Amino acid sequence: MMFSNVLKSEWLKLKHSKVVFIVLASPVLATIIGLFSTMHVPEHQWLGTITTMILAHSAIFLPLLTGVFAALICRHEHSGGSWKQVLTLPVSRLQIYFAKFIVILFLLTLTQTAFLIATWVAGTLKGFSDPFPFVNVLMSVGVGWLACLPLIALQLWLATMLTSFAGPSVVNVMLTFPAVIIANSPLFGPLYPWAHPLLGMTQALSYSLGGDAGFLDSAVTFYVVMISSLALFTVVGSVHFQRREWV
Amino acid sequence: MGNQTYLLETNGLTKTYKGAKVVNGLSLQLEEGEIYGFLGPNGAGKTTTIRMLLGLIKPAKGRVTVFGKDLSKERITILKQIGSLVESPSYYPHLTGKDNLETLRKILQVPKSRIAEVLEMVRLTKMADRKVKEYSLGMKQRLGLAASLLGSPKLLILDEPTNGLDPAGMIYIRELIKQLPVKYGMTVLLSSHLLSEIDQVATKVGIIAKGEMIFQDQIDVLREKASRKLHVQMNDWETGQKVLSRHGIETARHDNWLTMPNQPDGKIAEIVKELVYSGLDIYRVSEEIASLEDIFLNLTKGEETL
Ligand SMILES: Nc1ncnc2c1ncn2[C@@H]1O[C@H](COP(=O)(O)OP(=O)(O)O)[C@@H](O)[C@H]1O
Numbered sequence: 001m002m003f004s005n006v007l008k009s010e011w012l013k014l015k016h017s018k019v020v021f022i023v024l025a026s027p028v029l030a031t032i033i034g035l036f037s038t039m040h041v042p043e044h045q046w047l048g049t050i051t052t053m054i055l056a057h058s059a060i061f062l063p064l065l066t067g068v069f070a071a072l073i074c075r076h077e078h079s080g081g082s083w084k085q086v087l088t089l090p091v092s093r094l095q096i097y098f099a100k101f102i103v104i105l106f107l108l109t110l111t112q113t114a115f116l117i118a119t120w121v122a123g124t125l126k127g128f129s130d131p132f133p134f135v136n137v138l139m140s141v142g143v144g145w146l147a148c149l150p151l152i153a154l155q156l157w158l159a160t161m162l163t164s165f166a167g168p169s170v171v172n173v174m175l176t177f178p179a180v181i182i183a184n185s186p187l188f189g190p191l192y193p194w195a196h197p198l199l200g201m202t203q204a205l206s207y208s209l210g211g212d213a214g215f216l217d218s219a220v221t222f223y224v225v226m227i228s229s230l231a232l233f234t235v236v237g238s239v240h241f242q243r244r245e246w247v
Numbered sequence: 248m249g250n251q252t253y254l255l256e257t258n259g260l261t262k263t264y265k266g267a268k269v270v271n272g273l274s275l276q277l278e279e280g281e282i283y284g285f286l287g288p289n290g291a292g293k294t295t296t297i298r299m300l301l302g303l304i305k306p307a308k309g310r311v312t313v314f315g316k317d318l319s320k321e322r323i324t325i326l327k328q329i330g331s332l333v334e335s336p337s338y339y340p341h342l343t344g345k346d347n348l349e350t351l352r353k354i355l356q357v358p359k360s361r362i363a364e365v366l367e368m369v370r371l372t373k374m375a376d377r378k379v380k381e382y383s384l385g386m387k388q389r390l391g392l393a394a395s396l397l398g399s400p401k402l403l404i405l406d407e408p409t410n411g412l413d414p415a416g417m418i419y420i421r422e423l424i425k426q427l428p429v430k431y432g433m434t435v436l437l438s439s440h441l442l443s444e445i446d447q448v449a450t451k452v453g454i455i456a457k458g459e460m461i462f463q464d465q466i467d468v469l470r471e472k473a474s475r476k477l478h479v480q481m482n483d484w485e486t487g488q489k490v491l492s493r494h495g496i497e498t499a500r501h502d503n504w505l506t507m508p509n510q511p512d513g514k515i516a517e518i519v520k521e522l523v524y525s526g527l528d529i530y531r532v533s534e535e536i537a538s539l540e541d542i543f544l545n546l547t548k549g550e551e552t553l
């Protein structure tokens with residue numbers, strides 16, 4: 001059976017699920033915050049507004065979204081009792097697991113794209129005349145996307161392990177709020193996955209502009225932690241999914 | 248090597264939960280074209296067995312062979328030809344009935360027209376475009392049945408399929424299941440805690456109690472067990488028992504009654520004559536007709552050995 005068929009099936013399940021509101025929530029909020037931002041960076045008309053928006057989007061909403069997406073994608077299997085139906089289809093369990101993973105990645109891509117557009121909208125509405133720093137925001141959005149991967153892997157594991165919608169979300173919320181504080185520590189920030197979206201997005205923006213936001217002692221630590229936690233959570237989550245008993 | 252004549256076969260299937268064997272050494276054989284009634288009281292282990300047949304849970308011991316293949320090795324190949332409905336129906340409440348089936352069809356890769364066909368089979372055509380959260384429990388159950396039929400499976404495994412249906416729905420579904428082997432060449436295993444359900448559709452019966460298979464044979468064999476019994480009341484049952492045993496008739500005693508399988512008229516006359524010649528006083532001779540239901544109850548209570 002083709003993996004793409006499993007993907008299409010997962011995608012269909014999102015119909016009528018109002019997921020579009022969740023995808024757009026953070027970019028819309030960030031736009032509003034951006035419009036009222038008074039942060040001003042000399043020599044760069046766009047930078048203050050974009051930075052404010054990135055902070056709002058990446059510190060809280062982005063880590064929370066990973067949990068919401070993961071919970072959403074498993075929600076109806078839990079509540080409608082359809083794990084047993086999905087898992088008696090002639091496809092491997094890993095295909096089901098990774099189809100869900102990829103759908104979450106796709107939703108995250110939509111959110112990040114919407115955020116990119118949101119920064120342009122906010123600046124344009126404020127009447128900025130300088131050219132929109134597209135490449136810089138794109139870099140930030142892209143690294144932010146990467147920085148969410150370990151969290152998604154973790155959240156998908158939790159969402160398939162705990163048979164409730166609320167459980168993983170509560171865990172996620174509790175671990176997200178300290179992220180802002182922990183991100184301020186150059187030592188601990190890179191070690192804490194919930195701080196990664198913030199670190200990734202701010203750092204990428206400033207690097208692309210030739211500066212350093214100063215959140216990171218070592219970009220290497222950041223990437224090593226990111227890749228190894230992604231690998232760890234993916235392996236543990238998918239192995240657990242494959243081995244567990246479905247009752 | 249699995250026995251090729253069986254479509255589905257288990258050997259010594261065992262499942263343990265917290266040290267308790269909820270399914271214990273179960274051996275089940277299902278031949279092609281049969282409707283196998285898997286009967287047992289609530290908590291007997293039917294659903295647990297069915298989950299093992301579908302690879303949803305792993306047996307602690309034992310093997311499942313389907314279509315001559317080992318389930319633990321070729322699960323996906325086997326599942327291609329199985330349709331199933333386990334316990335409560337599965338559904339996506341925010342999707343229409345049609346879209347619910349479409350999520351499965353995309354993976355099963357059957358023609359789109361098959362969705363309308365199976366909806367028609369379970370009489371849900373009118374509800375096809377309504378969201379499933381508006382369905383009654385019976386409709387959800389029928390949707391589940393439609394889902395199990397979607398891939399035109401060779402083997403259909405249905406766990407208490409008439410649960411939640413109203414009497415008319417039950418009769419309709421029962422008739423539908425009966426026709427599956429004839430019309431579509433399917434083989435069916437269906438579980439129930441009600442003998443009446445099984446009695447009306449099954450060709451073969453397996454009875455499970457406390458995790459163990461206590462009876463497995465053609466339904467006619469079970470029906471024969473429902474045949475009459477003969478009770479004879481007398482003054483000295485010990486002598487009576489000896490006399491009858493000499494004639495090859497084993498009896499059970501209750502007070503001063505002796506109970507034996509029903510006999511032809513001539514044999515009964517002979518028995519009575521023998522007892523009287525042995526100097527016994529015969530008080531009463533009566534016959535009892537046990538229903539299938541009685542037999543099932545007796546079997547599952549373990550009061551009668553087979
Ligand atoms: N996941 C589980 N954990 C512990 N015990 C279970 C589990 N599933 C079933 N059981 C127990 O196994 C026994 C058989 O259950 P089940 O197979 O559902 O019976 P049936 O379907 O015949 O009513 C019951 O005593 C039940 O409590």
Ligand SMILES: [Mg+2]
Nearest residue numbers: 293294295334
């Ligand atoms: Mg059951």
